[in-house]
Amino acid sequence: MPSLPPLPRDTSLRLYRQMQTIRHCEERLAKSHQRGLIHGACHTYVGQEAIAVGVSAHLREDDVIFSTHRGHGHALAKGLHPRQLIAELYGRETGCSRGRGGSMHLFAPEIGLMGTSGIVGPCILQATGAGYSFKLLRTDRVAVAFFGDGAVNNGAFHEGLNMASIWKLPVLFICENNQFATEVPFQYAAGNPTVAQRGAAYGLPGVEADGNDVLAVYSAAHDAVQRARSGGGPALLECKTYRTRPHAEGMGDFTYRPREEVEQWKTRCPILQFRRRLLGEKIVEAADLDIIDRQVAELVEEAHEFAEKSPWPDPQTATRHVFSESHGKHERH
Numbered sequence: 001m002p003s004l005p006p007l008p009r010d011t012s013l014r015l016y017r018q019m020q021t022i023r024h025c026e027e028r029l030a031k032s033h034q035r036g037l038i039h040g041a042c043h044t045y046v047g048q049e050a051i052a053v054g055v056s057a058h059l060r061e062d063d064v065i066f067s068t069h070r071g072h073g074h075a076l077a078k079g080l081h082p083r084q085l086i087a088e089l090y091g092r093e094t095g096c097s098r099g100r101g102g103s104m105h106l107f108a109p110e111i112g113l114m115g116t117s118g119i120v121g122p123c124i125l126q127a128t129g130a131g132y133s134f135k136l137l138r139t140d141r142v143a144v145a146f147f148g149d150g151a152v153n154n155g156a157f158h159e160g161l162n163m164a165s166i167w168k169l170p171v172l173f174i175c176e177n178n179q180f181a182t183e184v185p186f187q188y189a190a191g192n193p194t195v196a197q198r199g200a201a202y203g204l205p206g207v208e209a210d211g212n213d214v215l216a217v218y219s220a221a222h223d224a225v226q227r228a229r230s231g232g233g234p235a236l237l238e239c240k241t242y243r244t245r246p247h248a249e250g251m252g253d254f255t256y257r258p259r260e261e262v263e264q265w266k267t268r269c270p271i272l273q274f275r276r277r278l279l280g281e282k283i284v285e286a287a288d289l290d291i292i293d294r295q296v297a298e299l300v301e302e303a304h305e306f307a308e309k310s311p312w313p314d315p316q317t318a319t320r321h322v323f324s325e326s327h328g329k330h331e332r333h
């Protein structure tokens with residue numbers, strides 16, 4: 001297992017703040033969904049925050065991530081401001097995709113957020129393609145695909161991992177195994193329900209981490225990112241976790257899993273666990289964390305107010321920023 005020295009206090013506080021920011025945004029968005037403020041679907045990342053945060057802590061702004069339908073946490077961890085996230089879900093001009101995309105089309109290429117997506121699987125191939133371009137350009141940039149357990153029996157998983165392996169591409173494949181694809185248990189859907197073991201089938205390292213422990217994810221991702229950046233090739237990281245809200249807001253939850261199971265997982269909340277650990281090891285005082293909690297609550301409330309007051313996109317511009325408008329060298333002859 002990878003072993004890292006204890007984290008500096010500042011890094012610990014940053015991880016805590018980022019997880020709280022994701023949680024507060026998601027809880028705010030869940031309420032807004034009930035009020036009809038959100039246009040389109042809303043799949044929250046509640047319970048899975050440690051994964052996006054633990055991985056993104058090792059990424060530079062010029063590294064890229066490709067995400068899923070459950071992508072708010074990835075976007076925030078890569079550096080998207082809560083204002084830009086919330087405004088996008090409310091369909092406003094100030095959103096990161098200028099209100100045209102919503103939850104499943106969050107784009108901010110200037111910070112390496114290459115898109116969330118409603119289609120399960122392609123992010124694996126897109127990240128492989130980005131890794132290929134980084135290798136051709138002789139950079140030390142890294143590409144990351146975040147995807148769920150529902151994507152690993154999709155052909156894209158086989159094709160992407162195999163190609164990244166034979167060409168030693170700088171790609172991280174992060175499987176967020178929350179144990180369900182919508183309402184289908186992964187135990188039922190997979191002949192081999194241990195995703196990490198599948199790395200061996202493609203000749204790349206497959207590592208399993210506790211996805212509710214931000215330090216375990218941080219440590220595993222540290223090794224995988226360093227390896228990819230220095231030319232050592234791709235890695236597969238399986239983060240075992242659980243989503244504690246329904247698949248998407250507005251959906252029912254207890255026809256396919258027992259209420260007690262959900263309640264049990266709530267006690268393993270990644271934020272609460274990290275808080276207990278920081279206090280138990282006397283790395284911080286409770287007052288330090290309480291200040292962060294208050295600051296995050298204010299930040300997210302302000303972002304919500306900003307989004308609600310923001311203008312709608314001008315209907316005259318509906319087709320702008322949808323297709324590439326660049327001409328010249330891309331033009332067909």
Ligand SMILES: Cc1ncc(C[n+]2csc(CCOP(=O)(O)OP(=O)(O)O)c2C)c(N)n1
Pocket residue numbers: 069070118119120121147148149150151178180181182247
């Ligand atoms: C190619 C494709 N097939 C099916 C769907 C319908 N669909 C939407 S979400 C989902 C489940 C995804 O589960 P998982 O990948 O485990 O992600 P999670 O929702 O658990 O985060 C499915 C099957 C889709 N969006 N795309």
Ligand SMILES: [Mg+2]
Pocket residue numbers: 148149150176177178179180181182
């Ligand atoms: Mg899943």
